[in-house]
Amino acid sequence: xxxxxxxHKGMRRALVKQLREKGIRDERVLAxxxxxPRHYFFDKAFLEQAYQDKAFPIGEGQTISQPYTVAFQSELxxxxxxxxxxxxxxxxxxxxxxxxxxxxxVFTIEYKRALYEKARIFFKKHGLNPHTFHGDGSQGLPTYAxxxxxxxxxxxxxxxxxxxxxxxVGGILVIPVGNEQSQKMLRITRVAEEEFTKEEFTDFKFxxxxxxxxxxxxx
Ligand code: SAM
Numbered sequence: 613x614x615x616x617x618x619x620h621k622g623m624r625r626a627l628v629k630q631l632r633e634k635g636i637r638d639e640r641v642l643a644x645x646x647x648x649p650r651h652y653f654f655d656k657a658f659l660e661q662a663y664q665d666k667a668f669p670i671g672e673g674q675t676i677s678q679p680y681t682v683a684f685q686s687e688l689x690x691x692x693x694x695x696x697x698x699x700x701x702x703x704x705x706x707x708x709x710x711x712x713x714x715x716x717x718v719f720t721i722e723y724k725r726a727l728y729e730k731a732r733i734f735f736k737k738h739g740l741n742p743h744t745f746h747g748d749g750s751q752g753l754p755t756y757a758x759x760x761x762x763x764x765x766x767x768x769x770x771x772x773x774x775x776x777x778x779x780x781v782g783g784i785l786v787i788p789v790g791n792e793q794s795q796k797m798l799r800i801t802r803v804a805e806e807e808f809t810k811e812e813f814t815d816f817k818f819x820x821x822x823x824x825x826x827x828x829x830x831x
Pocket of ligand 1 (some may be wrong): 750
């Protein structure tokens with residue numbers, strides 16, 4: 613049974629202080645990070661790593677994103693409590709759990725079956741209710757579109773057209789795009805049916821987006 617003690621809470625407060633120092637300003641995002649016990653996503657042996665501002669392996673060659681990255685992407689989304697959100701790359705479920713503190717309506721899709729199953733069990737055990745899917749999120753999740761916000765948590769070679777199509781007018785897509793070594797964080801806003809604006813932020817290093825519009829496209 614996992615417990616959330618004063619020590620863990622103290623470690624989270626220290627992490628949030630670091631995120632603030634690194635430039636995260638959205639108080640709701642910072643509060644969400646302070647609320648979610650990140651150590652629940654780690655084996656007990658790695659407690660110390662859970663509250664370092666670092667990515668960490670979660671199996672299947674994938675990682676739980678660095679807290680700064682989670683905070684940065686969440687901040688760019690400008691989430692409102694009524695937003696319908698699609699997350700591509702459930703992974704450990706941590707980013708999804710942070711999003712759930714900001715809006716209850718989260719759809720999340722994972723490519724690797726073992727991670728999808730593990731995250732699904734995690735959510736159930738902790739009374740969390742995102743809509744979970746197994747499949748190729750590089751094509752979005754058309755059945756439930758449009759989304760007010762879409763967040764991609766793996767590095768993409770291009771901005772998949774399917775994701776643009778599944779954005780509501782006024783909606784925001786946050787996606788890291790680049791090569792396999794480094795990706796620029798983009799925020800794309802659908803300002804009208806046929807009109808999008810693009811903002812570029814700093815470089816990050818994500819695991820690759822897989823699937824048809826990802827790095828193994830066409831295979
Ligand atoms: N949001 C995750 C978290 O909080 O742990 C981050 C996980 S990791 C940085 C990126 C995830 O994207 C991996 O679990 C990977 O399997 C998944 N992924 C890669 N390509 C995908 C695709 N086409 N569709 C869905 N998930 C994908």
